[in-house]
Amino acid sequence: MITGNDRWFGHQVRSLTTRDVLRERADRLGNKVFLDYLPDGRKFSYQDIDTQSSRIAHGFVALGVGRGSHVAVLMDNSPEQLLTYFALGKIGALAVPLNTASRGRSLQYLLDHSDATTLVIDYSLMPSYLEVAAQIPAIKSLIVLGGQLSGLESVPFQQERVCFETLYAQDDVAPDVDVVFDDPAYIIYTSGTTGPSKGVVLTQAQCFLWGLSHAQAFGQRPDDVAYICLPMFHTNALQGATYNALMVGASIALQRRFSASNFWNDVRASGATLTNLLGSMVNILWAATPAETDSRNQLRMCMSAPIPSFGTAFEQRFGLRFIQSYSLTDFGPTHAYSLIDPLGKLGSCGRPRIGIEARIVDDKDFPLPPGQRGELVVRHSMPWAHSQGYYKMPDATAKAWRNGWFHTGDIGLIDEDGYFWFLDRVKDAIRRRGENISAYEVEQVLLAHPAVRDAAVFAVKSSMSEDEVAAALVLKPGHKLDHVEMIRHCQDLMAYYMVPRYLMVMDDLPRNSSQKVEKFKLREQINVDGLWDREQAGIVVKRR
Known part of the structure; x- marks a missing residue:
């Protein structure tokens, strides 16, 4: 419950900065494993995450990256990717996570529109960047993970180029930078619908509030292990799995990407109790030949969007329960269907979370009664608990927030019990x-x-x-x-x-x-x- 005017589940909103939260977690949880990186077996404790992100933060400062700098990150799932996000947060710089499949005009637009001056990139993704590098003169520094810089000697661009490993400084205490809870932490791009992709601004506090909201809505526990195979350049895996594990004191088992053939082996080996899937991934797992080992796992809940029509049969076959979150990069988490909700509501997005007001409206923003189809609009009673609009797009921000409500662009209905059922999209987007x-x-x-x-x-x-x-x-x-x-x-x-x-x-x-x-x-x-x-x-x- 919310108490006072700046408290959220007992946490002072004003203390929710990357530096303070990681320091508190390290002091309290110390050597407990936070990150288990499955591809190579590396494990990072809460103390490791704090000290190593501080060392990288000093490395960024030495390169001229500071509070307010925009740093694009083109990386696949890895400990270094997450440490980069946390390091940038400690110095008040903005991380701009980019979809690793971006290339050509799309990549050029994202780098240009975000005003990034530094790019952190996996060596394997350099070909995509080099296709557009000549059109992005604002990028002054290139930080490359893996590979050899000597292979880039023939590239005719003048950016400063350094190996990621050289970022690690000796000082493992966070740099003395005056970072506050309402500083922007991320610009995360959502797909454009009637125009170019929009960069959503998330503050430092919102990222942790997102995690706290998940922990409360779904009853997550310190002994949970979240298996993450979705990309951490999306909010699903980052704010919707990593940050909530951090805030509840749990652990994450990180895989580079989803593999149907390795999924259940990873889940069993890591001892995962939670995971997030997409509808297509659920279908792929369901289509596999049934095996007697299907239910031999420790998963107690699996978040899926959407929950398929065969959801109950999937639960029985694999020995787990479905949960569902309705969350938007453009706003944040708003609804939750959890383990304590009625089975008859399986397939819905659940009811509004703490602090959320939601209604279904017609095309003139007037509320509709339960059971009638219309657009879902939402708002939050807590300051800084939702995203702060679209970067450099004031008109789009104003349109989305008209009449005091955020317009989701999604069509659905709210039933007599307050459960939201998603039906369709207003937006011209393809999933x-x-x-x-x-x-x-x-x-x-x-x-x-x-x-x-x-x-x-x-x-x-x-x-x-x-x-x-x-x-x-x-x-x-x-x-x-x-x-x-x-x-x-x-x-x-x-x-x-x-x-x-x-x-x-x-x-x-x-x-x-x-x-x-x-x-x-x-x-x-x-x-x-x-x-x-x-x-x-x-x-x-x-x-x-």
């Missing part, structure tokens, strides 16, 4: 295998092709319960569509998961009287069986 894809950004790449006059990108349903990307193209006079060449064009300029699966050619796109494309007509009228399908054509788009 494919856990990634939110901006239709606008895919369209911009398609429009850059010399044969394309107009393009509309939209979602079609897939067998994995989420979406696949389809593109309707209007060609310029005298041009024909070479499907394979178009896919190669897309693959060179966007993340692998954004590349359209289905392509079609139209004489013109359906439009309303305002000349806006009516994508709902495309979604409703198009039969995917009649579209060119790159998977049927045998074209594999690989992660690079």
Whole structure:
């Protein structure tokens, strides 16, 4: 419960800074393992996390990174990635986590829009950066993890280049920087819907409040071990799994990425009691051949969004219980379905969390009664417990927060018992295998092709319960569509998961009287069986 005007579950909001929280955790929990990195067996105690992030923080300061600096991070899951986030927090710098699949125009936009002056990057991801480096002169320092800097001698750019390992200074006490709870800590990019991707600003306090909210909503305990295989450049794994483990005094077992063949072995070996999955991952695990070992694990709860129609059967087969969180990078966590909620509400997003007000409204923002479909809007009674708007996008921030409520862009209903049921999206976004894809950004790449006059990108349903990307193209006079060449064009300029699966050619796109494309007509009228399908054509788009 909330007591006083700045307390949250007994924690003083004003004390929620990276430096103070890590120091308190280290003092209280010391040698207890916080991070077990499964790929190489390294283990980090709470004391290790505090001292090593302080050493790296001094290394950043020596490079000229300080309070208010923007540092882009292009890294796969690793201890160094998390230590980088914490080190930047200790000196009041802003971390800008980037999707490791970003490339081409998308990566260029993210680096440019975020005003990053330093980039921390895995050596294996350097090819993606080098494709756009000449267009990002603001990047002055390059910090590379793994590989050899000698391999970059021929690169014709003038950034200062250092090995990540050289960041570790001797001083393991946090730098003396005046960091406060409402300092921005992250700019995390969410997919653009009707325009470019938006950078959401999270304060230092909000990250810890997010973790505390999860711990309270789901009854997480100090003896829990959270298995994390989702990427930590997203809030799901970072704020929704790592920070809550930190705040409850639990442990995390970190894997580089999801692997269906290794998932249950990892869970058993790590002693995991919690994990977060996406709908497509649940489907993949469910589709595997049943084995007598399926239920031999210690998982007591598994967060999934969405919970599938076969949720109860999945629970019985694997010996666990589903929970669900409704959370938005744009705002924070708002609803929770936990182990104490009725089984009859399985599949809902649960009820509002402590401090959250939620309602369903019509298109004029007037509240609707229980059971009626409309847009979910939310607000928080606690200051600094939600995100602080979109970076350099005041109009988008004002629109999202109109009339004193944050507009989620999601359609649903609230039943008589106060449970929220998600139904659809207002936003023009596509959700494919856990990634939110901006239709606008895919369209911009398609429009850059010399044969394309107009393009509309939209979602079609897939067998994995989420979406696949389809593109309707209007060609310029005298041009024909070479499907394979178009896919190669897309693959060179966007993340692998954004590349359209289905392509079609139209004489013109359906439009309303305002000349806006009516994508709902495309979604409703198009039969995917009649579209060119790159998977049927045998074209594999690989992660690079």
